Amino acid sequence: MPHLSTDVLVIGAGGAGMYAAIAAAQEGASVLLLDKGQIGRGGATIMAQMTVAVALGEQEPDSIALHLEDTLKAGRGLCNGELSALLCEDGPKRIREMEEWGTRWARENGHIKQEMAPGHSVKRCCYVDFLNTGPAVAATLRRKVSEIPAIRRLSNLAAVDILVSEGRARGAIALNFVDGELVAIQSKAVILAAGGLTKLYERNSASANMGGEAYALALWAGAELIDMEFVQFFPIGHLAPRLVGMDPIMWDPFRYKLGGKMLNGKFEEFIDRYGSTDFGKYNATRDIAAYAILKEVEAGRGTLHGGAYLDFRHIPEAQLRGAFGPVIDRLLANGIDLTKTPVEVGPMAHYHMGGIRVDVNMQTRVAGLYAAGEAVGGANGANRLSGNAITEAFVFGARAGSAAAESVTRARSEWNDQLADEALRRLKSFGRDSEANRIAPIALQAELQKVMWEQAGPFRTGEKLMAALMRIDEMRKKDLPRLRVGAARQFNLDLQDAFELRAMLATAGAVVRSALARTESRGAHQREDFPAPDDTFLKNQVLELKDGEIESRWLPPVRVARSSINDG
Numbered sequence: 001m002p003h004l005s006t007d008v009l010v011i012g013a014g015g016a017g018m019y020a021a022i023a024a025a026q027e028g029a030s031v032l033l034l035d036k037g038q039i040g041r042g043g044a045t046i047m048a049q050m051t052v053a054v055a056l057g058e059q060e061p062d063s064i065a066l067h068l069e070d071t072l073k074a075g076r077g078l079c080n081g082e083l084s085a086l087l088c089e090d091g092p093k094r095i096r097e098m099e100e101w102g103t104r105w106a107r108e109n110g111h112i113k114q115e116m117a118p119g120h121s122v123k124r125c126c127y128v129d130f131l132n133t134g135p136a137v138a139a140t141l142r143r144k145v146s147e148i149p150a151i152r153r154l155s156n157l158a159a160v161d162i163l164v165s166e167g168r169a170r171g172a173i174a175l176n177f178v179d180g181e182l183v184a185i186q187s188k189a190v191i192l193a194a195g196g197l198t199k200l201y202e203r204n205s206a207s208a209n210m211g212g213e214a215y216a217l218a219l220w221a222g223a224e225l226i227d228m229e230f231v232q233f234f235p236i237g238h239l240a241p242r243l244v245g246m247d248p249i250m251w252d253p254f255r256y257k258l259g260g261k262m263l264n265g266k267f268e269e270f271i272d273r274y275g276s277t278d279f280g281k282y283n284a285t286r287d288i289a290a291y292a293i294l295k296e297v298e299a300g301r302g303t304l305h306g307g308a309y310l311d312f313r314h315i316p317e318a319q320l321r322g323a324f325g326p327v328i329d330r331l332l333a334n335g336i337d338l339t340k341t342p343v344e345v346g347p348m349a350h351y352h353m354g355g356i357r358v359d360v361n362m363q364t365r366v367a368g369l370y371a372a373g374e375a376v377g378g379a380n381g382a383n384r385l386s387g388n389a390i391t392e393a394f395v396f397g398a399r400a401g402s403a404a405a406e407s408v409t410r411a412r413s414e415w416n417d418q419l420a421d422e423a424l425r426r427l428k429s430f431g432r433d434s435e436a437n438r439i440a441p442i443a444l445q446a447e448l449q450k451v452m453w454e455q456a457g458p459f460r461t462g463e464k465l466m467a468a469l470m471r472i473d474e475m476r477k478k479d480l481p482r483l484r485v486g487a488a489r490q491f492n493l494d495l496q497d498a499f500e501l502r503a504m505l506a507t508a509g510a511v512v513r514s515a516l517a518r519t520e521s522r523g524a525h526q527r528e529d530f531p532a533p534d535d536t537f538l539k540n541q542v543l544e545l546k547d548g549e550i551e552s553r554w555l556p557p558v559r560v561a562r563s564s565i566n567d568g
């Protein structure tokens, strides 16, 4: 004990974690970068095929102040202005740095190409190409990380507990997926970069690793969460036919660009039933599109997979090819011929605006514990602009890495054998202590996803949320101790699922409690029983754990003075 030791431990190796590791190593720290999947291939970053929003002003005049203004507007009054300003200010530096490290941003006439996206005032979203932005940036960061000897990389290791003594993070306990052993890791600082929570929902655009573990680890360690009710649901995510190796949220730009028709299961256009006259333009806003699809399904007029059809058959093939470019061939390889078949689409959980509460150095209230990327809450308030999430991953990753490295020069590494020993003993018995245990962890995960989708999904009511909360609490207290994980050591998937479920339940409880308390509709949080915004709720909801239960309080949002914006 400890089994591994480092200056900075980075948990999660997506865009934020890899950036953090590089920044920490550049400041002279030794870094251990671990991921429950493969380094740089496990989370959302590699799945994001679209665009990155930054005020480069390469194609038309833009400014950091304007990007910030758009971000704050989209956030419906709830952004932490200091974090939003950091995102907008440092975004351009990170994009140019990524280019120096090898990312080939698409260019036109020598300038980085930037596209328009909903909510942005100008063409601001850069990309590599429409199929490869995420994979390309992940590849750049993987290469960079592998070139730095001070960064040790460990795949297939899931953090399951943060070790805290005397108010300071001292390391973590991780589960080694390969041999089922728990590993004690000593560090002077810990960065939580384990991504978002959309796997909590039955319908999601997420990778299998996005079970919201960062939030649970932070809560258990004594840090706070903020605005957990704000889960972004994408209105027309792909449901069917099966789509392999493509972004499930790719349809929106094509719907706008080409006028994809939305039809219900009876092949009728339906958007006019919900207050939009979309016909001929097919540009109903995202919230109306999501609401209309779910209501048609509720009325028994959904498609086979419980969504709506998106139909491009009225558009000539040449025009389709012109707009979709190489995407058309990828679709054909998936057996989808848009000239012959409509696809099925519907709302799905896509991103989380809430998260771990941090200051501008990504420091939580626990000394030595930092967060980065989608795990952080606050920069995007109640709703996120498209393209801001990758920027957030890079910017917050870089900031967390350098701040954590700087802090370790001041921190003494005080390892507490007893603390680690107790944690190991407690966690070792999890799921293994009774022959009578009967519940398969994966079955409970599936039930949780269904509960979250049906009762805490895109359109919520107090009644449904209360039912969800009661079931989640019951799962946490009664079912979790009765999980069946078996005695197998190597690649024991039940054991992995059980630990993941333990965190998923903590995070789901935080989302539902927050959603219950916000009795208004704002941004991504829509309450059918409180359909309008209520400005007495122009405040952030902060959660912490007290005696094992979540407590919340309200705080006014952090504002930023425009005069303090560094416009480069």
Ligand SMILES: Cc1cc2nc3c(=O)[nH]c(=O)nc-3n(C[C@H](O)[C@H](O)[C@H](O)COP(=O)(O)OP(=O)(O)OC[C@H]3O[C@@H](n4cnc5c(N)ncnc54)[C@H](O)[C@@H]3O)c2cc1C
Pocket (backbone or CB within 6 Å): 011, 012, 013, 014, 015, 016, 017, 034, 035, 036, 037, 038, 040, 041, 042, 043, 044, 045, 046, 047, 048, 049, 050, 051, 052, 053, 157, 158, 159, 160, 193, 194, 195, 196, 205, 206, 207, 209, 210, 211, 213, 214, 247, 248, 249, 350, 351, 372, 373, 374, 375, 386, 387, 388, 389, 390, 391, 393
């Ligand atoms: C399909 C899709 C498309 C998207 N498109 C865009 C887009 O076009 N533009 C945009 O700006 N944003 C987009 N987003 C959002 C954006 O990709 C994410 O917000 C961003 O990449 C998050 O980066 P991250 O590093 O914080 O998390 P991730 O990239 O998700 O990385 C988190 C890592 O943590 C690991 N992990 C999780 N739990 C543990 C644990 N307990 N222990 C160890 N490791 C753990 C995971 O395996 C994963 O590798 C998209 C998201 C999805 C899902």
